[in-house]
Amino acid sequence: MTKQKTISKEITIEGIGLHTGKEVSLTFKPAPINNGFIFVRSDLEGNPIIEALAIYVTNTDRGTNLVKDGVSINTSEHVLAAAVGLDIDNLIIEINASEPPIMDGSSKLFIEALEKAQIIEQDAEREEFIVTENISYYDEESGSEIVLMPADEFQVTTLVDFGTKILGTQNATLSHLSDFKKEISKARTFSFLHELESMLDNNLIKGGDLNNAIVYVDKTISDITMEKLKKAFNREKLTVQPNGILDNLKLYWQNEAARHKLLDVIGDIALVGMKIRGKVIATKPGHKINTNFAKKLARIIQLEKRNKIPQFDLNQPPLMDIEKIMEILPHRPPFLLIDRIIELTDKHVVGMKNVTMNEPFFVGHFPGAPVMPGVLQIEAMAQCGGVLVLSTVPDPKNYLTYFMKIDRVKFKQKVLPGDTLIFKAELITPIRRGICNMQAYGYANNKLVVEAELMAQIVRVQDPK
Numbered sequence: 001m002t003k004q005k006t007i008s009k010e011i012t013i014e015g016i017g018l019h020t021g022k023e024v025s026l027t028f029k030p031a032p033i034n035n036g037f038i039f040v041r042s043d044l045e046g047n048p049i050i051e052a053l054a055i056y057v058t059n060t061d062r063g064t065n066l067v068k069d070g071v072s073i074n075t076s077e078h079v080l081a082a083a084v085g086l087d088i089d090n091l092i093i094e095i096n097a098s099e100p101p102i103m104d105g106s107s108k109l110f111i112e113a114l115e116k117a118q119i120i121e122q123d124a125e126r127e128e129f130i131v132t133e134n135i136s137y138y139d140e141e142s143g144s145e146i147v148l149m150p151a152d153e154f155q156v157t158t159l160v161d162f163g164t165k166i167l168g169t170q171n172a173t174l175s176h177l178s179d180f181k182k183e184i185s186k187a188r189t190f191s192f193l194h195e196l197e198s199m200l201d202n203n204l205i206k207g208g209d210l211n212n213a214i215v216y217v218d219k220t221i222s223d224i225t226m227e228k229l230k231k232a233f234n235r236e237k238l239t240v241q242p243n244g245i246l247d248n249l250k251l252y253w254q255n256e257a258a259r260h261k262l263l264d265v266i267g268d269i270a271l272v273g274m275k276i277r278g279k280v281i282a283t284k285p286g287h288k289i290n291t292n293f294a295k296k297l298a299r300i301i302q303l304e305k306r307n308k309i310p311q312f313d314l315n316q317p318p319l320m321d322i323e324k325i326m327e328i329l330p331h332r333p334p335f336l337l338i339d340r341i342i343e344l345t346d347k348h349v350v351g352m353k354n355v356t357m358n359e360p361f362f363v364g365h366f367p368g369a370p371v372m373p374g375v376l377q378i379e380a381m382a383q384c385g386g387v388l389v390l391s392t393v394p395d396p397k398n399y400l401t402y403f404m405k406i407d408r409v410k411f412k413q414k415v416l417p418g419d420t421l422i423f424k425a426e427l428i429t430p431i432r433r434g435i436c437n438m439q440a441y442g443y444a445n446n447k448l449v450v451e452a453e454l455m456a457q458i459v460r461v462q463d464p465k
Contacts (some may be wrong), residue, residue, distance in 0.1 A: 001125040004089040006030045007117035013109065015101025018063075024101040026079070027101045028117055031090035033124035034428055036273055037083055039066070039073045043096040051092075052080055054271040054294040060287035063099075064268055073098040073384050076289070077267030078189075082110035084270045085180030086119060105188035107263055111181055117123055123430060129301050131278030137293040144284040146293040148267075151279035155178070159283045164192065164218045166244040170258035180266070186252055187259035190214035193221065193246070203228045214256070215246035228378040235456040261285050272298050310424055312342050312350060319344055320387070328387055328396045337380035338423075340363060341387055346425035349391075351384035355444075357417040372415035377450045378406060381440040385425035389458050398461050404435070405455040415447040420444060426453070434458045 006460040012027040031038070037052035050069045056066040063075030063138055079100045083091050085107060093100075103109040157173045174184055188399045191213055203432060217240045221229075229238055229246070238247055245251070253259060265282050268290035277296075282290070320328075320341035329336065343350035362370040382403065390396035415421060433456050442450040 002128070003121040004033050004124045004126050005086070005113060005119055005121055005282050005342065006032075006035075006090040007088060008120045009117050011113050011117040013101065013103070013113045014120055015103050016095055018100045018102035020097065020099060022097060024095065024097040024099065026100050027094040028114055029092035029094060030117075031092045032429065033090060033122050034102070035090040035092070037080060037091050037093065037270065039076070040092060040094040041071055041073075041096075041098075044071060044179050046281070047094075052076065052271055053273050054241055054298050055172055057271065057295070060291055062270070064287045064291055070306050072098050075102075077264050078103075078105075079267070080270040081180075081263045081267030081317060082107040082114060082185065084266050084449050085177065085185055086111060086114050088114065088119060089275070090122070098264075102189075102213075104317070105190075106186045106187075106260070107184075107267075108186040111185045126275060128275045128277050129272075129304075131276065135297060135300060137265055137289065137296050138446045139289045139292070141286060142286065142289065142296075144282075144286060145283045146283070146285065146289060148276070148278050148293075148297065149281070154276055155279040156262050156265055157190045157279070157281045158258050158265060159281070160258050160261050161284060162192075162257070163215070166216050166218050167257055172255050172258035174262060180405055184259050184263050184266075187256050187263055188214055188252075189260055190216060190257050192216050192218045193225075196248045212249070213396070214249055216257075217244050217246055238324070241269075257368045263422040265290055269294050269297075271354065272301065274301060275400055309443050310350070310422065314342075315354065318342055318352075325387065328390050329383060330397075330400055331383060331463045335379075336378060338383045341361075341384075342422075344353075344391060346388065346392070348424065349384055349388035351380075351387065351423045353380055353421040353423070355415060355417055355419045355421060359417070362417065368448075370417050372419075374409075374411050374450065377411070377415060377421070377442055378409065378454075380421065381423045381425060381450070381452065382454055383457065384423040385436065385440060385456065387439070387455055388425055388427075389431060389434075389456065392431055393458065399458045400461055403454070404457050405453075407453040407455075409450075409452040413447050415442075415444055415449055421449070428453070 007028060009029055010029045012025060039050045043046050050066050050071060050073050056068045058067040059065050062423055064077045066073045066076055072266045079093060087244050131148055131150045138145045154177050155175055159171045161169045217389045240246060265285050268287060271294045318340035322339055337353055338351045339354055340352040342352055358372050361373060365373050386401040390399055393399055422443045425438045428437045428439050438454045440452055440454050441448060
């Protein structure tokens, strides 16, 4: 399994926001395991956080814009593409404005900064969505389509048709993520002249410059438009080159536009929130279809997680029977809610409980329609996790486990007499100072019935004096 990655130290870069034209300071910071990518607005009270997730995409005009609780991050795609392109999993992106600096219009300078911060492995395995069948999204209005198909690694192909003679049809392919830095990262953002005129008229691209964007001249430039452009870009003279590009900018590749679209696809699909093993084929991609596809894929992944039921052979002798469990846990009947331990490692535990009509709580809890109380399902999961944390000390009988926090609890199905409950608890972070943070799931009848984040602390029992 591949280990998660972050950076070893903070690094700050500064530049101009594309649309605001204001100075922006952006700091990349190391992040803990399972953190993912998050933005932090350091210029606002409380330093609000916006997770880089597709559910927060509000609009895609001139970039991918995220909003959470009224706090926004605009044009997030180039920064996220750099993080994905360097195979990073966890990153804090602290910024003192609503949009990252445009830099040179690509991901190149973000890549350089992250490499200077030194990418390091973390002590946790990476979770990856492995594509097993084609997943597609089609936008009838634009004719754009994205298809994700099985592949041995993450790959992206973009097929673009700009409908203009100056560019026509282009394509670009990234076969290996390790090639992102060399083949894709320095592909710059671009605009057509007719789009540029509209943005100028709407007081946008205040930070735009001919050094951070390629302008393709797809129409005759009027004298009025030329004067607007000179003023906007602070130039005394502007010319159209034979290749149809405004001023003297040189292309890195003839298909640089298609490569930048590929860069955007990677940055937008990062909003799925998980690494993907599969091949993306994007036809006429844009931020709208990219992020709509990311939302669809995120829902599919979430549903698959819920329905992915671990399989265990319950006919095999247990790792711990009830007697051995009582050697570790201080609980006793009728409040001992775990019958067996099936698996136990330093990072996870799997336990089992047979729910019978003889359970004492059924006497008073819906006796006419017996249902296992949700709070006892949580308690059973916690006891299962208690076996995990107490197994890390040499003398578990001398310790007690106390709840510190229960978070993100969800009950999915009723648990009835006759059900066999399977609990799985796995560490979110390593156990430190007796504090254990776990993600726990409960399954019955091949369905997820309960899930929660649990935090507990083991405390040594004081010897009586």
